[in-house]
Structure formats: structure tokens, C-alpha cells
Amino acid sequence: MEAFLSNIDKVVDGFSWTVRLTLFSALFSFILGIVLTAMRVSPIPLLRALSTGYVEGIRNTPLTLVLLFCGLGLNSALGLSLADSVAWDVFWWAVIGLSAYTACFVSESLRAGINTIPLGQVEAARSLGLTFTQNLSLIVIPQALRTVVGPLGSVLIALIKNTTVASVAGLGVQEASRQMKLMFDQGIAPVLPTFVGFAIGFLILTLPTGYFFGWLSKRVAVVR
Amino acid sequence: MTTTPLVVLENVNKHFGDLHVLRDIDLSVTAGEVVVVIGPSGSGKSTLCRTINRLETIDTGRILLDGQPLPAEGRGLAKLRSDVGMVFQSFNLFAHKTVLQNVTLGPMKVLGQPKAKATERGMELLDRVRIGNQAHKYPAQLSGGQQQRVAIARALAMNPKVLLFDEPTSALDPEMVQEVLDVMTDLAKEGMTMVVVTHEMGFARRAANRVVFMADGQIVEENTPDEFFTKPQSERARDFLSKILTH
Numbered sequence: 001m002e003a004f005l006s007n008i009d010k011v012v013d014g015f016s017w018t019v020r021l022t023l024f025s026a027l028f029s030f031i032l033g034i035v036l037t038a039m040r041v042s043p044i045p046l047l048r049a050l051s052t053g054y055v056e057g058i059r060n061t062p063l064t065l066v067l068l069f070c071g072l073g074l075n076s077a078l079g080l081s082l083a084d085s086v087a088w089d090v091f092w093w094a095v096i097g098l099s100a101y102t103a104c105f106v107s108e109s110l111r112a113g114i115n116t117i118p119l120g121q122v123e124a125a126r127s128l129g130l131t132f133t134q135n136l137s138l139i140v141i142p143q144a145l146r147t148v149v150g151p152l153g154s155v156l157i158a159l160i161k162n163t164t165v166a167s168v169a170g171l172g173v174q175e176a177s178r179q180m181k182l183m184f185d186q187g188i189a190p191v192l193p194t195f196v197g198f199a200i201g202f203l204i205l206t207l208p209t210g211y212f213f214g215w216l217s218k219r220v221a222v223v224r
Numbered sequence: 225m226t227t228t229p230l231v232v233l234e235n236v237n238k239h240f241g242d243l244h245v246l247r248d249i250d251l252s253v254t255a256g257e258v259v260v261v262i263g264p265s266g267s268g269k270s271t272l273c274r275t276i277n278r279l280e281t282i283d284t285g286r287i288l289l290d291g292q293p294l295p296a297e298g299r300g301l302a303k304l305r306s307d308v309g310m311v312f313q314s315f316n317l318f319a320h321k322t323v324l325q326n327v328t329l330g331p332m333k334v335l336g337q338p339k340a341k342a343t344e345r346g347m348e349l350l351d352r353v354r355i356g357n358q359a360h361k362y363p364a365q366l367s368g369g370q371q372q373r374v375a376i377a378r379a380l381a382m383n384p385k386v387l388l389f390d391e392p393t394s395a396l397d398p399e400m401v402q403e404v405l406d407v408m409t410d411l412a413k414e415g416m417t418m419v420v421v422t423h424e425m426g427f428a429r430r431a432a433n434r435v436v437f438m439a440d441g442q443i444v445e446e447n448t449p450d451e452f453f454t455k456p457q458s459e460r461a462r463d464f465l466s467k468i469l470t471h
Contacts, residue, residue, distance in 0.1 A: 043297075120316035124375075127277050128330035128382060129306025131299065138333065143320050222319045223364040 004193045007183060014179030015201050021094055021163040021175055022205075026156055028099035033106025037144075038136055040111060051107070059104035063097075063165050070097035071171040087174065094166035094173050102159050109151040113144030118224075146220045153213025157206045176201060228291070230255045230386055230417055231276060236285035238271060245271050246282070247441040253386065253419060258412045260428040260449070261421045263438035264464055269421045272438065273390045276419065277308040290385060306334050309379030309387040313394050315371040317363035317378070323350065324359040327378045335382065342381070349377040353407050369400025373407055380411075387411070389420040425468065429453060437461045 004011075039051035058066065070093045074080050082092035117140055125135045145152075167178035180198045183189040229252035238246040245268045253259050261269045274280040275287060278294050278301060287294045289308065295301045317326050327346040331337040337345075350356040353373040355366075363371055372392055379387055389408065393401045405427050412418060412431040422428065428435055428449055435452040437445040439460045445452065456462045 118314070118316070120312055120314050121318055123279055124310070124312060124316035124318070124378075126302075127279065127305050127308070127310035128378070129302045129304075129334040130330070131302050134333055138329065139318055143318075146320065223362060224319050 003189050004197045007189055010179050010183060011176070011197065011201065014174060014176035014198075015205070017091070017173055017175040018160070018163050019205070021091070021098065021166060021173065022156075022160050024095045025098035025102060025159055025163070028095065029102035029106050029159070032099060032103035033110060034141065036103060036107040037110040037114070038141075040107065041114060041136070041140075043132060055104045055107055058101055059108070061101075063101050063162055064168065066101045067094065067097040067165055067171055070094070075171075086172075090166075090171045091173050094163075094171045097171070098159065098162060098166065102155060102162070105155045105158070106152065109148045109155060110141070110144050112151070113146075113148035114140055116147050117143050143222055146217075146222050149213055149217035149220060153210055153217070156213070157209055160205050160209065161202065228255070229253060229288075230257075230290060231419070232286075232288040233272075233275070234286040234288070236272075236275065236282050236287060238268075238275065238280065238282045245441050246275070249285070249441075249443060251436065251443065253417060255385075255417050256415045257433045258416075258418045258420065258431055259434050259436055260432040261419065261436045261438060262423065262425070262428060262464075263444075267438040268441040269438045270390050273388050273419060273421045276386075276388055277305050277310055279310070302334070306330070306382050307385045309382060309384035311372070311375050311379055311387065311389045311392050313391040315363070315368070315375045315395070317371055317374055319363055322360050322362055323355070323366070323374050326363070326374060327381050330378065330382050346377070346381060349380050350374070352380075353377045354403075367400060368396045369403045372396065372400075372404045376404075376407055376411075386417040386419065389418065389422065391421050391423070393422065393424055423468070425453070437464070439464070 036051045036055060039047040040055070042048060071090065075089065075093045081089050083089045121139055121143075122135060125139045130138065163175050164177035166173045167175055167181075172178065176198055180194060183194055184191065231251075231253040233249050233251040236246055236249040237244070249272060251259075251272075261272060263269050271280055275282050276289075289304060295304055318329070321329065324343065324346050327349060328339070328342040331342040331345065332339060347356055347359060350359050353376055355370055355373050355377070358366060358370060363374070366374065392408070393404050396404065401424070405424060408418070408420070408427065409431045420427070420432070432449045435447055435449050436443055437452065437456075437458070437460070445456065445458050445461050447457070452461070453465065456465055
């Protein structure tokens with residue numbers, strides 16, 4: 001255990017990348033997820049088709065492939081660069097891949113939430129003269145979000161854990177699981193305590209997230 | 225006396241699949257008039273009401289509001305709907321907004337009124353429907369009758385040219401029906417143009433200028449309430465009235 005603790009700076013650095021990956025990916029996937037959902041329920045058939053195609057396509061592709069496409073395909077093969085330093089370049093490509101993937105699950109959760117809103121409220125909003133966009137942004141999405149806070153918490157927990165795929169799939173982000181592997185490779189840490197240490201690190205991130213979202217979903221629930 | 229009709233339906237037809245729910249409907253409502261639509265279940269009266277603000281589309285025919293045909297979609301339709309208030313059977317208040325916010329949302333977001341003005345007018349309307357002291361509660365905290373009165377205030381806040389009521393008391397417990405009908409009767413007295421689909425015959429007698437009787441998607445009979453309830457002309461109307469007035 002001392003060997004593990006003597007490398008604590010590497011552990012902390014790893015988790016700091018994990019947290020950054022999670023925060024940016026959560027933000028972008030949330031925004032993209034809302035856009036996809038809005039497209040999915042819009043009156044324009046082309047937008048609905050695009051959204052459905054995107055969600056069904058990406059959601060059913062392994063995350064590893066999505067991230068490999070970003071890392072090996074777009075970043076390495078096509079040479080598209082998002083930042084000057086390599087560390088940040090791969091970081092942003094990982095964020096893009098994770099966001100593109102997670103947005104599908106955000107969108108599917110939100111769509112389930114929309115289905116719980118009584119049609120009558122949408123009709124009432126329409127009959128006041130609200131436009132489609134106003135109806136969505138003032139009446140439908142706010143209520144849908146409140147009903148799916150719990151499921152969105154699960155999506156976030158999955159995202160936290162999915163950040164570990166970023167290093168496996170060719171994007172060398174120095175996140176926690178990659179730091180762990182490097183520590184093994186360099187032979188500077190005993191295997192078992194290191195595993196347990198990193199697992200506890202992830203629990204410290206995920207458990208409070210779960211409890212927080214559970215609390216939040218009760219707090220903001222819409223009483224009908 | 226010349227009066228311009230505010231709402232005109234000309235030869236309106238609508239189908240739900242094979243079901244012909246509106247058959248050659250001709251109806252005109254003048255400003256200040258209260259028209260009560262009655263008839264057996266499935267006669268098309270709710271559908272008729274909902275076509276007037278295009279919550280239901282029509283297959284053939286024309287609907288005019290203030291002389292203008294209803295726009296098919298887009299901003300024109302939104303504008304039209306802001307001129308036509310609607311009160312639903314199931315209230316349909318926005319569950320995540322307070323009573324006051326329900327009433328001020330339309331004026332602020334559709335009419336672009338500043339919050340202070342919308343709030344002042346909203347409170348005035350809530351007082352008028354006798355529910356001002358509940359302004360900061362959420363819909364789920366109110367009784368059905370109270371919710372329906374809020375829904376009426378919400379519709380009035382848009383200063384509509386005409387108010388549509390789609391069975392406004394049908395989802396209420398019996399003891400709450402009267403408080404809603406009282407508010408509607410006041411509105412009728414104040415000269416609000418209203419189209420009311422209802423089963424409340426007392427309200428029809430008291431507040432209506434005209435009763436429209438529908439059956440099987442057709443307007444079977446139109447008359448003043450006195451004439452209609454005392455001397456119905458058609459067999460269908462006599463049959464309907466005998467069923468509802470004897471129990």
C-alpha cells in the first residue's frame with residue numbers, strides 16, 4: 001500500500017483528467033442530446049429522420065469504435081488537430097467521441113421523459129399561441145428533464161466509467177485507468193493494492209453522483 | 225341591426241379514418257354571442273370546438289375568424305391561436321409552473337408584455353375568478369374547480385376575441401361544477417364571445433344566446449335556449465332531451 005500511496009500524485013493527476021473528460025463530455029452530450037431530442041419530436045420529417053438515424057447509428061456502435069474513429073481516423077490518419085499540445089489534442093478528440101456517444105443516451109432518456117407529459121399541456125400551450133420552439137423550451141423540455149433526472153444520473157455514471165475507454169482506444173489521454181496501466185508497466189506499484197486504490201477512486205466519483213441525482217430527482221419532481 | 229360574424233364555419237367536413245365526424249357544418253357566431261353546443265357523446269361537438277383554433281385540422285370547407293381564413297401553420301397560426309382562448313375538460317395547466325406563472329406565460333412570451341404588467345393583469349384576472357390568494361401555489365395543490373378557474377384566467381389573459389370551452393365541467397366533482405359555471409356566466413354577461421361544449425343544461429338555459437344541437441356529426445337543430453328546451457323541433461333532440469331531463 002505504501003508503494004501505491006507514494007505514487008499518489010500520479011493517481012491524482014489521472015483522476016483529474018478523468019474528471020475533466022467527464023465534465024466536458026457531460027456538458028456537450030447534454031446540449032447535443034437536447035438538440036437531438038428537439039429534432040426527434042419536430043414537425044419536420046427530415047430533422048426527425050436525421051436524429052433517429054444518428055441516435056440509432058451511434059448508440060448501437062461500440063464506444064471503442066467511436067473513439068478509435070476519432071483517434072486513429074480523424075486525429076491520426078486525417079491529421080485533424082484540436083490543440084497544440086498532444087495531451088490536449090487527444091483530450092479534445094476523446095471529449096468529442098464521448099459526447100457524440102453519450103448524447104444518444106441523453107436523447108433517449110429525454111424522449112422517454114417527453115412521453116410522460118400529457119398531450120393536453122402541449123395543446124394548451126399551442127392554444128395560447130406559443131410557437132413550436134417556445135412550446136418545447138418552456139413547457140415540454142423543462143418538464144421532461146425533471147422526470148428523467150434519475151436516468152440522466154445513470155447516464156453520467158456510465159460516462160464517468162466510459163472515460164477509461166479513451167486511453168484503450170488509441171487516444172492516450174492520461175486518465176486514471178491509463179495512469180494505472182503505466183504504473184504497472186513501470187513496475188512501480190504492486191498490482192492488487194493499485195487496482196483497489198483506483199477502484200476506490202472511481203467509487204468516490206460515481207457513488208456521490210448517484211446519490212446526488214437521486215436526491216435531485218425528488219427535489220425537482222413535478223407533482224401532477 | 226348588422227353584426228359581423230366573428231367565427232364562421234362553412235361547409236366543414238372532417239373524417240377520423242372511416243368515421244365522418246363533422247358533416248357539412250355551417251355555423252356562425254357573432255361578437256358577444258354565447259353559443260352552447262350540446263349533443264350525445266360522439267356527436268362531434270368537441271371536434272367542432274377544436275377545429276376553431278385548429279387543434280383539429282379539417283378535410284374540406286372553410287373556417288374564418290374575424291373574416292380571415294385560419295392559417296394552416298407557422299406564426300400565422302400561432303397568432304390566430306393567441307386570439308382564440310381555449311378551456312379544456314382536463315384543465316391542462318402547466319404542472320411545473322405556479323398558478324400566476326400559468327397566467328402570465330402567454331402574455332409575456334406571445335404578446336411580449338413586460339413581467340410587471342403581465343403580473344398585475346394576471347393577479348387582476350385571478351382575483352376575478354376568485355383565486356388570487358392561491359397565486360403562488362402549483363396546479364397539483366388546487367382542487368379541480370380551482371384549476372379550471374385558473375385555466376379560464378389563463379385564457380382571458382391573452383385578451384382573446386373568442387373563448388372556446390370544451391366540456392369545462394365534465395372532469396369536475398359535482399360540488400365544484402357550480403363555481404366554474406358561475407365564472408362562465410359572469411363572462412357571458414360581460415359580453416365575452418363564447419362557444420361552449422357542455423352537458424350542463426342549466427348553464428345553457430341561463431347563459432346561452434343560442435343552443436346548437438349536434439348528432440352524428442351534423443348540426444341537427446339551432447335555436448334559442450327557451451325554444452329549444454321547451455319545443456325541440458327534431459326527433460333526435462326530443463329523444464336526447466327526454467333522456468337527460470328525466471333522470
